Amino acid sequence: MIIYKISFILFLSLSPLYAKLVFKPGSDVGYIVPDDAPDNEYENEIEKKYLQESEIKNEVKRAFWDTLFDNISDLEKGENPRATPPFSNIPENLRDEKHGVAMGISDQRCDDAKTNLEVDWDGSPRNHTCYTPKKRLNVRLDLQPLETCDDIPPNYTPKHFCMNYSILYNTSIPTAGSHRPLWPVFGEYRFVPPQRWLHSIEHGSVVMLYHPCAEPLLVHRLKTLVKECVYKHIITPSNMVTIRSGLIKRRKIKIWVVGMCSQPLVLVAWGCKIEMAVVDEERVVDFIRARALKGPEGTLSKQGTFSQELIEKSVPPSGSSINDANLCPNFV
Numbered sequence: 001m002i003i004y005k006i007s008f009i010l011f012l013s014l015s016p017l018y019a020k021l022v023f024k025p026g027s028d029v030g031y032i033v034p035d036d037a038p039d040n041e042y043e044n045e046i047e048k049k050y051l052q053e054s055e056i057k058n059e060v061k062r063a064f065w066d067t068l069f070d071n072i073s074d075l076e077k078g079e080n081p082r083a084t085p086p087f088s089n090i091p092e093n094l095r096d097e098k099h100g101v102a103m104g105i106s107d108q109r110c111d112d113a114k115t116n117l118e119v120d121w122d123g124s125p126r127n128h129t130c131y132t133p134k135k136r137l138n139v140r141l142d143l144q145p146l147e148t149c150d151d152i153p154p155n156y157t158p159k160h161f162c163m164n165y166s167i168l169y170n171t172s173i174p175t176a177g178s179h180r181p182l183w184p185v186f187g188e189y190r191f192v193p194p195q196r197w198l199h200s201i202e203h204g205s206v207v208m209l210y211h212p213c214a215e216p217l218l219v220h221r222l223k224t225l226v227k228e229c230v231y232k233h234i235i236t237p238s239n240m241v242t243i244r245s246g247l248i249k250r251r252k253i254k255i256w257v258v259g260m261c262s263q264p265l266v267l268v269a270w271g272c273k274i275e276m277a278v279v280d281e282e283r284v285v286d287f288i289r290a291r292a293l294k295g296p297e298g299t300l301s302k303q304g305t306f307s308q309e310l311i312e313k314s315v316p317p318s319g320s321s322i323n324d325a326n327l328c329p330n331f332v
C-alpha cells in the first residue's frame with residue numbers, strides 16, 4: 001500500500017501527462033504506467049509489487065485464522081484477551097459447547113439485541129451516509145467483478161460473544177468470523193454492523209454491502225436482484241467498503257484525472273465475496289446460486305430477532321420459500 005502511495009506521488013510529479021491504471025489479473029490494486037508504455041515493459045515491475053503485496057496479505061490472513069482457533073486453554077493461559085471467554089463465566093442457560101454462548105437466546109445479561117448495541121456501532125450516520133450526494137463514486141466500466149474466497153478450515157465454527165466483549169475483524173469485509181448470539185431479521189437495513197450480519201452468513205445468507213456514495217441506480221438494481229434471488233438476505237450500506245483514488249479517463253477531453261474509483265457493490269456469503277463496479281446480472285445470479293446456503297448452519301431458515309434500523313423485512317421470492325428452495329427462481 002505504501003509502495004503504491006509513494007509511486008503515485010512520484011508519478012504525479014515526474015511522469016508524462018498520459019497514463020493508465022493497470023490491474024494485475026485477479027488483483028484490485030492498480031499501478032499507474034505511462035499510456036504509451038508497451039504493456040510488457042512494466043510486467044516485471046507489476047509482478048514484483050503484486051508478489052510483495054500478496055505476501056503481506058497472506059501474513060495478515062494467517063494471523064487472522066490463528067486467532068479464530070483461540071480457545072479456552074489459550075485464554076486460561078492469559079495469552080490472548082480477545083479469545084473466547086471462559087465458559088465458567090457464562091450463565092448456565094446460555095452455555096453451548098460449540099459456540100461458547102448458545103445462539104438465539106435473548107438475555108439481557110448477554111445479548112438481547114437491544115442492550116449495549118453501541119459496542120458494535122455507535123449509531124454514527126457516517127457509516128451509512130453519503131456526504132457528497134452530488135459527487136458519487138465514479139462508475140468504472142472497465143473493472144471486472146472480483147470474486148475472492150478465504151480459505152476457511154472445514155471444521156471452523158464461529159464463536160458467539162456477549163455484548164460486553166467487543167469483536168474486531170482484521171479486514172473491512174470479513175466472510176466468516178465470531179459474532180453475536182442473536183442474528184438480524186432478514187431484510188434491508190439503514191445499517192447493520194458485521195458483528196450481526198456474520199451470524200446471518202453462518203446461516204447461509206447472502207449479505208449485500210454497498211458504499212453510501214455508490215451510484216444510486218446501480219445500488220437499486222443490485223438490491224432488486226438480491227431480493228428476487230434469495231429470501232435470506234441482509235442489505236446494508238457500509239463505509240467500510242473500500243474506495244481508493246486512481247486515474248479516470250475523461251472521455252471527451254482524452255485526459256486522465258485523479259478521482260475516486262472503486263468496486264462499491266459487494267455480495268458476501270460464507271467464505272467468499274464478490275466486489276463489483278457495475279451490476280452484472282449473470283455474475284450476481286451465479287454467485288448467489290453457488291454461494292448461498294453454505295456455511296456450518298447454511299440451511300437454517302429460522303428468522304432472527306435483531307431489528308435495529310430495519311427498513312424492509314424480506315419476503316420469499318415468487319417461486320421460492322423461506323427455505324430458499326429455489327435460488328433466483330425467475331432467472332435462467
Ligand SMILES: *[C@@H]1O[C@H](CO)[C@@H](O)[C@H](O)[C@H]1NC(C)=O
Pocket residue numbers: 069070071072073074
Ligand atoms: C485449543 O487449541 C490448541 C492449539 O492452539 C488445540 O491443539 C486444541 O485442540 C484446542 N482445544 C479445543 C478444545 O479446541
Ligand SMILES: *[C@@H]1O[C@H](CO)[C@@H](O)[C@H](O)[C@H]1NC(C)=O
Pocket residue numbers: 089090091109110162164165
Ligand atoms: C459478560 O457477560 C457474561 C454474561 O452475563 C458474563 O458471564 C461475563 O462474565 C461478562 N464478562 C465481562 C468481562 O464482564
Ligand SMILES: *[C@@H]1O[C@H](CO)[C@@H](O)[C@H](O)[C@H]1NC(C)=O
Pocket residue numbers: 120121124126127193194238239240
Ligand atoms: C463506522 O465508520 C468509522 C469511520 O470510518 C469506522 O471506524 C467504524 O469502524 C465504522 N463502524 C462500523 C460498525 O462499520
Ligand SMILES: CC(=O)N[C@H]1CO[C@H](CO)[C@@H](O)[C@@H]1O
Pocket residue numbers: 059060063064065067168169170
Ligand atoms: C482478530 C485478528 O485476527 N487479529 C489479528 C489481526 O492481524 C494482526 C497482525 O496483522 C494480528 O496480530 C491480530 O491478532
